[in-house]
Amino acid sequence: MKVNGKHYRSLWWVESRGELEIIDQRWLPHDFRIEALTTMQDYADAIVEMRVRGAPLIGATAAYGMALAMAQDPSDANMDKSWDFLDRTRPTAINLRWALNRCREALRPVAEGNRADVALKLAHEIADEDVDICHSIGQHGLALIREIAAKKPVGEPVRILTHCNAGWLATVDWGTATSPMYQAFDAGIPLHVWVDETRPRNQGALTSWELGSHGIPHKYIVDNAGGHLMQHGLVDLVIVGTDRTTRRGDVCNKIGTYLKALAAHDNGVPFYVALPSPTIDWTVDDGVAEIPIEERDAFEVTHVQGLNADGKISTVQVSPNGTQGGNPAFDVTPNRLVTGLITERGVCAATPEGLAALFPEMAKVSG
Numbered sequence: 353m354k355v356n357g358k359h360y361r362s363l364w365w366v367e368s369r370g371e372l373e374i375i376d377q378r379w380l381p382h383d384f385r386i387e388a389l390t391t392m393q394d395y396a397d398a399i400v401e402m403r404v405r406g407a408p409l410i411g412a413t414a415a416y417g418m419a420l421a422m423a424q425d426p427s428d429a430n431m432d433k434s435w436d437f438l439d440r441t442r443p444t445a446i447n448l449r450w451a452l453n454r455c456r457e458a459l460r461p462v463a464e465g466n467r468a469d470v471a472l473k474l475a476h477e478i479a480d481e482d483v484d485i486c487h488s489i490g491q492h493g494l495a496l497i498r499e500i501a502a503k504k505p506v507g508e509p510v511r512i513l514t515h516c517n518a519g520w521l522a523t524v525d526w527g528t529a530t531s532p533m534y535q536a537f538d539a540g541i542p543l544h545v546w547v548d549e550t551r552p553r554n555q556g557a558l559t560s561w562e563l564g565s566h567g568i569p570h571k572y573i574v575d576n577a578g579g580h581l582m583q584h585g586l587v588d589l590v591i592v593g594t595d596r597t598t599r600r601g602d603v604c605n606k607i608g609t610y611l612k613a614l615a616a617h618d619n620g621v622p623f624y625v626a627l628p629s630p631t632i633d634w635t636v637d638d639g640v641a642e643i644p645i646e647e648r649d650a651f652e653v654t655h656v657q658g659l660n661a662d663g664k665i666s667t668v669q670v671s672p673n674g675t676q677g678g679n680p681a682f683d684v685t686p687n688r689l690v691t692g693l694i695t696e697r698g699v700c701a702a703t704p705e706g707l708a709a710l711f712p713e714m715a716k717v718s719g
């Protein structure tokens with residue numbers, strides 16, 4: 353999307369240098385920093401340290417990491433070693449393993465001398481596909497928002513609550529949860545977005561930065577405000593992203609999503625999940641029991657980063673010395689709390705039948 357009027361994707365290939373450039377999201381929303389990934393360690397660090405983050409973007413980054421690996425050493429041994437090295441970076445978003453598996457399956461039958469070119473071409477394809485998928489999710493989500501808008505007095509905004517950042521920064525472009533917002537806004541539908549700050553890494557600040565750049569009215573709120581807003585009829589719709597959705601529609605997403613779904617359910621507020629198909633894990637049924645939840649460094653909870661009075665990015669400790677922090681980074685919302693899944697092929701119920709109807713070729717394979 354646009355940054356100061358200039359279009360960006362969240363990562364891009366620099367042909368002249370044969371390098372991938374990324375937006376280092378650790379410094380947003382206060383500083384827009386671009387960096388090149390030139391070694392396999394750079395790729396792993398970028399994912400682990402959340403310089404790039406968001407399930408689709410992690411997958412696309414890993415695909416370019418495999419391209420670098422094949423350019424360095426196209427042997428089967430190095431392909432497997434690189435697969436393991438990148439797969440170990442973060443455990444929850446299924447797009448990482450989906451992209452690595454897609455690369456390895458495509459490369460295995462290719463002669464070693466051709467693997468570097470094939471791998472780079474595939475990485476480009478995965479990135480471009482993500483842009484198309486997210487745009488399509490936006491089209492289907494736009495129809496939902498339009499339906500709500502039609503029932504409101506002319507000019508009254510559709511009020512959407514979102515959690516974390518499932519924006520263009522979490523994908524290659526458009527975002528998943530934000531794509532319907534961008535497209536509704538561009539279609540002239542009045543919006544107001546409640547943006548959960550999303551402790552501890554405050555990805556809501558990324559969403560606010562994105563929406564602000566696009567001119568979409570929004571308010572940055574504490575994570576615990578959503579239930580109150582819904583009780584007072586101030587939320588028409590919740591749209592969130594996902595890092596892994598099971599074949600029965602259980603949704604794993606940023607920690608705190610489950611609590612929003614409970615509040616939405618209790619207040620009759622539609623709760624939708626923007627779901628690109630690479631984020632569906634067809635091998636898993638029960639999300640709570642089967643999805644690995646990343647436990648990140650407690651430092652992210654005991655400390656917070658922001659802009660100090662001098663306008664410098666700094667980090668301060670918010671908890672007492674010696675207090676231990678706990679930092680599960682995701683939770684799982686059972687499908688019974690999900691109103692619907694907005695995929696690139698349309699909107700479906702969060703059920704095995706709903707997903708199988710939109711993706712029969714995948715449901716068949718998963719058995």
Ligand SMILES: CSC[C@H]1O[C@H](OP(=O)(O)O)[C@H](O)[C@@H]1O
Pocket residue numbers: 405406407408515516517518519522523527528529555592593594595605606607681
């Ligand atoms: C479109 S995927 C966005 C998804 O990823 C985020 O996690 P993280 O920032 O830790 O990579 C969050 O769960 C978002 O909903």
